[in-house]
Amino acid sequence: MKIVEVRHPLVQHKLGKLRDVGTDPVLFRQLASEIAAMLAYEATREMPVETRSVPTWAGPLDVAHVRAEKVTLVPILRAGLGFLPGVQAMLPAAAVSVIGLRRNEATHQPETYYERLADNMGERTAILIDPMLATGGSALAAIDMLKAAGCRQVKCLFLVAAPEGLRALEAAHPDIEVYVAAVDERLNEDAYILPGLGDAGDRLFGTPVD
Numbered sequence: 001m002k003i004v005e006v007r008h009p010l011v012q013h014k015l016g017k018l019r020d021v022g023t024d025p026v027l028f029r030q031l032a033s034e035i036a037a038m039l040a041y042e043a044t045r046e047m048p049v050e051t052r053s054v055p056t057w058a059g060p061l062d063v064a065h066v067r068a069e070k071v072t073l074v075p076i077l078r079a080g081l082g083f084l085p086g087v088q089a090m091l092p093a094a095a096v097s098v099i100g101l102r103r104n105e106a107t108h109q110p111e112t113y114y115e116r117l118a119d120n121m122g123e124r125t126a127i128l129i130d131p132m133l134a135t136g137g138s139a140l141a142a143i144d145m146l147k148a149a150g151c152r153q154v155k156c157l158f159l160v161a162a163p164e165g166l167r168a169l170e171a172a173h174p175d176i177e178v179y180v181a182a183v184d185e186r187l188n189e190d191a192y193i194l195p196g197l198g199d200a201g202d203r204l205f206g207t208p209v210d
């Protein structure tokens with residue numbers, strides 16, 4: 001499994017601000033979105049483009065054109081929504097597929113409550129979007145849904161990943177790619193990432209901790 005930890009100073013600066021418990025939801029969403037755009041930039045580096053001829057002031061010119069119909073963005077509800085705008089800023093024409101998962105806080109297992117995927121999933125690269133990879137259970141469930149729908153290429157964008165979650169993804173899906181702003185230390189006894197960000201969904205949307 002390809003894992004890219006984006007150590008760019010701008011990403012690390014913004015991540016440092018996200019880790020500050022004093023960062024409120026308005027700034028948290030803005031920073032998360034800005035990092036998401038930079039992760040998307042890295043994840044699309046090898047993206048195939050087609051050549052199209054455009055009229056320019058100097059005559060016709062062949063230019064690169066991204067084929068948005070070959071991509072779908074896949075936010076995992078709810079926290080993935082906070083990450084989506086930054087990725088959409090990079091790929092505005094990509095169809096959005098939505099997966100709703102909620103981690104059961106007692107068992108730490110994901111429970112599915114929504115699935116609405118784009119058409120022609122077999123023709124699309126799926127860019128899975130979630131700020132947190134903890135045990136990996138939610139991402140595994142989402143990737144299983146994407147592959148069951150025919151998806152052959154999956155790239156995952158996370159703000160913070162735990163080593164435990166990365167190992168789980170690697171074991172089940174060695175073919176995927178992962179782009180992350182930080183690989184953190186470990187999970188605590190409640191399966192929260194240390195040092196992590198706390199509950200990303202709550203911090204994005206201003207709800208109390210469950």
Ligand SMILES: O=P(O)(O)OC[C@H]1O[C@H](OP(=O)(O)OP(=O)(O)O)[C@H](O)[C@@H]1O
Pocket residue numbers: 076077078079080101102103104108110130131132133134135136137138139165191200201202
């Ligand atoms: O790797 P895992 O152990 O599965 O944990 C990570 C998941 O937990 C969080 O979502 P949560 O279930 O809290 O839902 P929310 O986004 O609605 O807050 C997070 O956004 C991931 O989806």
Ligand SMILES: O=c1cc[nH]c(=O)[nH]1
Pocket residue numbers: 079132134191192193194196197198199200201
């Ligand atoms: O650290 C964690 C783990 C799961 N979900 C979160 O929002 N944070």
Ligand SMILES: [Mg+2]
Pocket residue numbers: 079199200201202
């Ligand atoms: Mg949550």
